[in-house]
Amino acid sequence: MSVTVVLGAQWGDEGKGKLADILAHESQICCRAQGGNNAGHTIVANGVTYDFHILPSGLVNPGCINVIGSGCVVHVPSFFKELEALEKHGLKTDGRIFISDRAHVVFDVHQQVDGLEEVELGQGFIGTYASMKLLVSTLSTFRTYRKTSIFVHEDMRQS
Numbered sequence: 310m311s312v313t314v315v316l317g318a319q320w321g322d323e324g325k326g327k328l329a330d331i332l333a334h335e336s337q338i339c340c341r342a343q344g345g346n347n348a349g350h351t352i353v354a355n356g357v358t359y360d361f362h363i364l365p366s367g368l369v370n371p372g373c374i375n376v377i378g379s380g381c382v383v384h385v386p387s388f389f390k391e392l393e394a395l396e397k398h399g400l401k402t403d404g405r406i407f408i409s410d411r412a413h414v415v416f417d418v419h420q421q422v423d424g425l426e427e428v429e430l431g432q433g434f435i436g437t438y439a440s441m442k443l444l445v446s447t448l449s450t451f452r453t454y455r456k457t458s459i460f461v462h463e464d465m466r467q468s
Contacts, residue, residue, distance in 0.1 A: 339367025
């Protein structure tokens with residue numbers, strides 16, 4: 310079995326998404342390895358327009374398993390909003406999307422704190438709140454939680 314990897318050499322709009330979209334049509338597994346929902350791209354498949362931000366574009370292929378990897382920053386409300394939008398357009402995602410237990414999980418409070426820090430910096434702000442949503446502040450301050458920190462496996466609970 311052959312393996313095809315789409316790997317970017319820098320941050321930014323390199324066309325990784327478009328190439329992954331083309332390859333996802335024939336893929337069995339599509340994995341988003343890093344990043345957050347601060348960027349995204351649009352796919353038009355069978356006349357239907359889908360917007361992707363954090364979810365892997367392999368979801369357009371009904372036979373493809375999709376993984377959000379350990380290098381991703383998952384804003385939980387945005388994840389579910391995007392998933393719901395795809396399902397409204399007819400994509401069936403049940404049993405086809407998985408999140409690594411090592412992925413960073415962020416909440417709305419991160420965005421609020423980042424905005425307050427930007428205000429405090431005044432003219433010296435770096436623009437993370439407006440331009441990159443949660444990604445830069447989350448990664449630079451490590452104010453995130455890993456999924457393993459939040460969810461405790463049933464076998465590990467005390468009676």
